Amino acid sequence: MIEAEHVGSLENMGRLENVRGAGKPGHSRLWLSWRGTGASVIRRRCIDWMVGGKAPDSRLHKAVPAFNYPVRRSDNKIVGKAGLLAIVLFLAPFLSLQADCPVYYNGRSALELKGNWKLYKGPLSGGQNPSLNDSHWQSVSVPFTFDGSNVKGYRGEIWLRCRIVLTGQAPEHAALYLGRVRDADQVFFNGVPIGSTGKVQPFSPDVESDRIYSVPFGLWQEENIVAIRLYGSTGGAGILNDPRVAHQGDLLTENMLSSRVSAGFSFLFLFISLYFFSFVIFTSRKKENLFLGLFTLSLGFYHLIRSGYRYVIFDDFVFSYQVELLCLYMLPILFLNFFISWIEHKRPMILKFLEIFYGALALITISIPFLGENRSVFWFDVTIYSNLAGVSVVLIYGISMFKNTYRPYRDRLRFIGIGFMCLIPPVLNDMLSTLGVINTPRILVFAFPIFLGFIALQLSDGIIQLNAAVKEQEKELRQLERKKTGTILNISQEFQHLFEGIKHLLGAGSEKKNARTQNKKNRDLECHLTNLENLILDSRLLSQLENNEYPDKNVRFNLLDQIKLVSDRAIRATQAKQSRLIVHSSADEIIYRGDPELFHAMVYHLVENALLYSESDVEIRLVKDERGITVNIRDEGPGIPADQQELIFERFVRGAEDHSVAGSGIGLTIVDEIAARMGASLRLDSGPGFYTSMEIFIPQAEAA
Structure with a gap:
């Protein structure tokens, strides 16, 4: 006897039956039939084959014959028939991987659930119950949207069910992947809730999070029911990705990998925005850097x-989605303003119109929670479609402006134009993907660094052209331009050093760490942040000193207190051991009247250089006598070559040829400027390969 069952409908199976008659006893007929998509109609059980025995199970009696082949009772024929049926039964589980529900699952490989599911429109009590009779329910092909399926025009709650027949051992670490689901869902496995996203009642949507729900090992049975309670408030609601059952670790790893990469780029953009904001203060192109900084920040x-930080920053999806869309809606206006400022073009009327349009769009987005609880997703979609129209206008106008201005502004637009063109496909891809028009990964987060790279090329190209233009000028001017190029290199190396260190720390943030390792990471982060702060403060101080804009102070203060602050700051910035700094003083307290911040900055750069460029102890010696105050900083490092000692205090000149040592080349320039301002004298004594001694003599000293 061969027994075969169709889960939920035995009539769809094949049958094997003894046929007696017409003077041909012992003839058998094998009737097999398939209905539906795939080969999910064959069950796995084959008990035994008996010719001339009793008829098979009456449950198979109503099967429709697909072929009728009389077989005589000979060994060869019986073996042939058994082989044919064995092949069909063997292939059935594999063919069912893409089949409609019900499907067969061997418990080992991934199981695709794309296909026809049972559908019920409207609220239903007990829709998750495995024993519920769903034979009269409609069918819907998953993935689907409301207006793209047989529930077009309907808004509200629906139920989806799929039966999974387990043909092997129950998986221990399985999870159900649904991907993006709009608007809210609650999922049950064999009647037990295994997860939900958003809220069905009272309605609270979540249209962005990927759904991955763990299926506990103890819930698996021979026949299993997946039931989904879903609420949709728009025609775009539904299940948007191919559902499947797979190993939970694989699903989470796949999801976390893309999230971490995106998060890493996000943090990089946030830090780069600080870079542009700092240039708002220190450069003449303030508007361009301001717009680019705001663009990068948004x-x-x-x-x-x-990238997975939504519920780390926010508690509510609707509010987080408002902030997300407001950041998105700022990008076209900020970019267009940057582009127009870069070429120093007059603000066109269309830009003013777009600013009004996006201002109205922002007001609508902010007002969405007050427009009706069940209408929030609808209004979100309205603003997104409106933004798509606005982005289209910006792209068309941007391309048109680039075409019209490229010839007169060719030098300024050579690489920026290429970067702009590279942004167009990712922008369109991300917008269409957000709307659900296409189902592709969002890639703008990866494309924007390419745009920044072209901006860097544009800046480098400008420097090259500037150097070519000044070749015919006097030698002093050529040297000045080389110094400018050097400071750009120094600052770039400084920022590269800082960003690589911070990026390394972010990449290692998810690793398990003991207390010692965590303390090391904290010290590294503090070091990078201190150096970033130092670079910004030094640039501002040098600018104020050179332009005679520094507000001098005249107060009494203890030099030893400033030496203590200098030591702590230098240790943080260089991560040197505290024991390397040795302070000697001729008195317990040395009072001086002047500016404590200038004294601090002057001594700090000398101490920092001594710690960076040597591995020996650094001695700080303060001596007060009737002539004044002497501050000496000495190290036993590699020293300074004689041909560089005359140049070391000039702007943007560095003593180190190795740019792996962080530095901008302005530290000793600041020291020289402050010494001149205080009326102090500087003396450098260095034996190349042996030591370096920097001495500051301050003639004005006030007794304690």
Whole structure:
């Protein structure tokens, strides 16, 4: 006897039956039939084959014959028939991987659940119950949207069910992947809730999070029911990705990998925005850097929300989605303003119109929670479609402006134009993907660094052209331009050193660490942040000193207190051991009247250089006598070559040829400027390969 069952409908199976008659006893007929998509109609059980025995199970009696082949009772024929049926039964589980529900699952490989599911429109009590009779329910092909399926025009709650027949051992670490689901869902496995996203009642949507729900090992049975309670408030609601059952670790790893990469770029954008904001203060192109800084900040925060930090920063999806969309809606206006400022073009009327349009769009987005609880997703979609129209206008206008201005501004637009063109496909891809028009990964977060790279090329190209233009000028001017190029290199190396260190710390943030390792990471982070702060403060101080804009102070203060602050700051910035700094003083307290911040900055750069460029102890010696105050900083490092000692205090000149040592080349320039301002004298004594001694003599000293 061969027994075969169709889960939920035995009539769809094949049958094997003894046929007696017409003078041909012992003839058998094998009737097999398939209905539906795939080969999910064959069950796995084959008990035994008996010819001339009793008829098989009456449950198979109503099967429709697909072929009718009389077989005589000979060994060869019986073996042939058994082989044919064995092949069909063997292939059935594999063919069912892409089949409609019900499907067969061997418990080992991934199981695709794309296909026809049972559908019920409207609220239903007990829709998750495995024993519920769903034979009269409609069918819907998953993935689907409301208006793209047989529930077009309906808004509200629906139930989806799929039966899974387990043909092997129950998986221990299985999870159900649904991907993006709009608007809210609650999922049951064999009647037990295994997860939910958003809220069905009272309605609270979540249209962005990927759904991955763990299926506990103890819930698996021979026949299993997946039931989904879903609420949709728009025609775009539904299950948007191919559902499947797979190993939970694989699903989480796949999801976390993309999230971490995106988060890493997001943090990088946030730090780069600080770079542009600092240039607002220290450069003449303030508007361009301001717009680019705001653009980078908005883009970084937008992708940070989307990369798994939504519920780290916010508690409510609707509010987080408002912030996310506001960041997104700022990008076209900020970019267009940057582009127009870069070429120093007059603000066109269309830009003013777009600013009004996006201002109205922002007001609508902010007002969405007050427009009706069940209408929030609808209004979100309205603003997103409106933004798509606005982005289209910006792209068309940007391309048109680039075409019209490229010839007169060719030098300024050579690489920026290429970067702009590289942004167009990712922008369109991300917008269409957000709308659900296409189902592709969002890639703008990866494309924007390419745009920044072209901006860097544009800046480098400008420097090269500037150097070519000044070759015919006097030698002093050529040297000045080389110094400018050097400071850009120094500052770039400084920022590269800082960002690589911070990026390394972010990449290692998810690793398990003991207390010692954590303390080391904290010290590294503090070091990078201190150096970033020092670079910004030094640039501002040098600018104020050179332009005679520094507000001098005249107060009494203890030099030893400033030496203590200098030591702590230098240790943080260089991560040197505290024991390397040795302070000698001729008195317990040395009072001086002047500016404590200038004294601090002057001594700090000498101490920092001594710690960075040597591995020996650094001695700080303060001596007060009737002539004044002497401050000496000495190290036993590699020293300074004689041909560089005359140049070391000039702007943007560095003593180290190795740029792996962080530095901008302005530290000793600041020391020289402050010494001149205080009326102090500087003396450098260095034996190349042996030591370096920097001495400051301050003639004005006030007794304690």
